[in-house]
Amino acid sequence: MSEDHDTTPVRFDTKIAVLLREDLQTWQRLNVTAFLVSGLGTEAPEVIGEPYQDADGTGYLPMFRQPVLVFEGSKEILTAAHSRALARSLPRAVFTSDLFATGNDTDNRAAVRAARGADLDIVGLAVYGPRNAVDRVLKGARMHS
Incomplete structure (x- = not known):
């Protein structure tokens, strides 16, 4: 049985993006990305x-309906992106360096709660929203290679 599939590329009005700090080890990048998009x-x-x-x-379980784009940047770029995501009230998730030392969800949330937003040592940020707004949040970041 054959189904007809439209092969025209889809251009979404929204974007799912993950921004990782450039100094993370490979295992950390994978772990942070998985946690953030969840x-x-x-x-x-x-x-x-x-x-x-x-x-x-x-x-099988459903997955995102659109690609997840992964970017990287310096600590300063992540801090600025976090501020811009907050200013635009975009849905977001953060992963801080403290979370590498915790082993469960309760401790993860406590570690984030222990720091003021401006003081979070963010190593990863996921954001979703209108494509143009997400692009502005990611200003200065580069595609992960």
Whole structure:
């Protein structure tokens, strides 16, 4: 059974982006990215697509309906991006350096709560919103390579 699929590239009006601090180790980049994007679907359920199913009928969890773009930048770029995301009231998630030393959700939230927003040592930031607004938040960052 064959289905017709439109192969025209989709240009979304919104963007999902993760900004990582450039000095993270590879395992940290992967861990931070996974943690950050896990929160977006709860705050912005429209980012989640339909469940998947293979030809055998085995079901799989739904995933984001659009790509997640990963960027990197200096500590200063992350601090500025955090401020811009807050000013634009965009859905966002943060990962601070303190979270590498915790082992559970309760301790993670306590570590973030212990610092004022301006004092957070942010190593990762996920943001979702209108494409132009997210682009402004990411000013100065470069695509992760």
